[in-house]
Amino acid sequence: xVQLQESGPGLVKPSETLSLTCSVSGGPISGYYWSxxxxxxxxxxxxxxxxYYSGSTNYxxxxxxxxxxxxxTSRNQFSLKLSSVTAADTAVYYCARRMGYMYGEDYWxxxxxxxxxx
Amino acid sequence: xxxxxQSPGTxxxxxxxRATLSCRASQSVSSNYLAxxxxxxxxxxxxxxxxxxxxxxxxxxxxxxxxxxxxFTLTISRLEPExxxxxxxxxxxxxxxxxxxxxxxxxx
Numbered sequence: 328x329v330q331l332q333e334s335g336p337g338l339v340k341p342s343e344t345l346s347l348t349c350s351v352s353g354g355p356i357s358g359y360y361w362s363x364x365x366x367x368x369x370x371x372x373x374x375x376x377x378x379y380y381s382g383s384t385n386y387x388x389x390x391x392x393x394x395x396x397x398x399x400t401s402r403n404q405f406s407l408k409l410s411s412v413t414a415a416d417t418a419v420y421y422c423a424r425r426m427g428y429m430y431g432e433d434y435w436x437x438x439x440x441x442x443x444x445x
Numbered sequence: 446x447x448x449x450x451q452s453p454g455t456x457x458x459x460x461x462x463r464a465t466l467s468c469r470a471s472q473s474v475s476s477n478y479l480a481x482x483x484x485x486x487x488x489x490x491x492x493x494x495x496x497x498x499x500x501x502x503x504x505x506x507x508x509x510x511x512x513x514x515x516x517f518t519l520t521i522s523r524l525e526p527e528x529x530x531x532x533x534x535x536x537x538x539x540x541x542x543x544x545x546x547x548x549x550x551x552x553x
Contacts (some may be wrong), residue, residue, distance in 0.1 A: 364490075372482075372490065372544040388446065388541050392531055421489055428495055431535065433481030436490035 329354040331422050331436035339416075339443050340388040345409040349422030349436060354399065356380055360404045360425035362432055363396060368440075372420075372433070378405055410442045447472055447536050457553040464521040466548045468534035473514045475538030481510055481519045484547075485530045493532075494519065524550070544553035 335347035349361070363375040376386035378396040384395045390409070392439040409416060419440050423432035453457040458464055468479065477497040482490035492501040494510035498518055507522040519526055529552050535544040 372484075372535075374535070374542040377542075384511070384545060385540060385542075416447045423489075428537070429476070429478065431492040431501065432490070432497040433492045433501060433538075435491075438489055 329434045331434055333420060333422050333436045335440040335441070336348070336441065337440060337442060338414055339441060340445050341413055341443055344413055344415060345407070345412050345441055347407045347420055347422075347439065347441070349405050349407075350430065351403045351405075351406065354401050356403045361396075361398065362423045362425060363407045364421045364423060364432070367418045367439070368414075370402065375407065375409075375420075382442070394406075396418065414443050417443045433439070446541050446551050447474065447543055449534055449536055449543055451456055451532075451534060451545035451548045453548060454546075455549045455551060456548050459553045460524050460526055462524050463553075464519075464524055464528070464550055465551070466516040466519040466532055468512075468519070468545050470515040470517070470536060471489075473538075474517075474536045477517075477539035478536060479510075479512070479517050480537070481508075481533045482533045482535065483530045487513075490533065507532065526552075528546050 330345040332350045332353045339345045357380045362377040378384045391392045395408040419438040421438045423435045450469045452467045479497045481494040484490040498510045509520045531547045
């Protein structure tokens with residue numbers, strides 16, 4: 328059974344960089360698309376971006392200048408960096424897997440709350 | 446960016462009733478690349494439908510998706526107690542993927 332687990336600081340100061348890692352177990356990281364999606368408290372879902380196992384990426388235009396998603400196939404992990412954070416970046420951050428471009432995100436992590444506050 | 450508008454915002458129904466949820470796109474969704482997700486409080490979303498009408502693995506056949514172009518529908522034929530949740534549509538037909546704002550299906 329494929330499992331995804333987000334890890335990283337739960338509290339980040341304004342103007343700093345948010346860094347999260349998603350560890351994938353129970354299956355390979357190769358061959359799939361890997362996404363980051365976030366959800367501010369009490370609000371809806373926002374797509375952040377994805378990385379294909381080969382390393383190609385696609386980001387939400389509204390976040391593109393601040394986002395970097397990377398992948399480490401040797402460690403079965405992929406990561407998110409979001410720079411210059413503000414309170415508006417406070418959210419539950421989810422990592423997820425997509426089997427292929429035509430499919431949706433079929434496996435999700437449990438999500439991790441990141442709060443931006445001084 | 447394609448904007449997805451879901452309606453209604455809240456749907457109040459009883460178990461056993463039929464639920465019809467709408468997702469309208471601001472422009473045509475290429476290849477009908479539209480997915481539906483279910484989310485319960487404190488949980489990650491769960492994929493129900495992809496490609497507008499294909500059920501994901503393990504999803505009961507009371508869930509069905511239809512539509513094309515700009516108008517899409519998720520139908521739950523007979524609501525079970527576990528189906529009361531928030532439902533989101535997502536388009537991935539354009540390079541910038543987007544979600545709708547969600548429909549809350551609540552117990553009447």
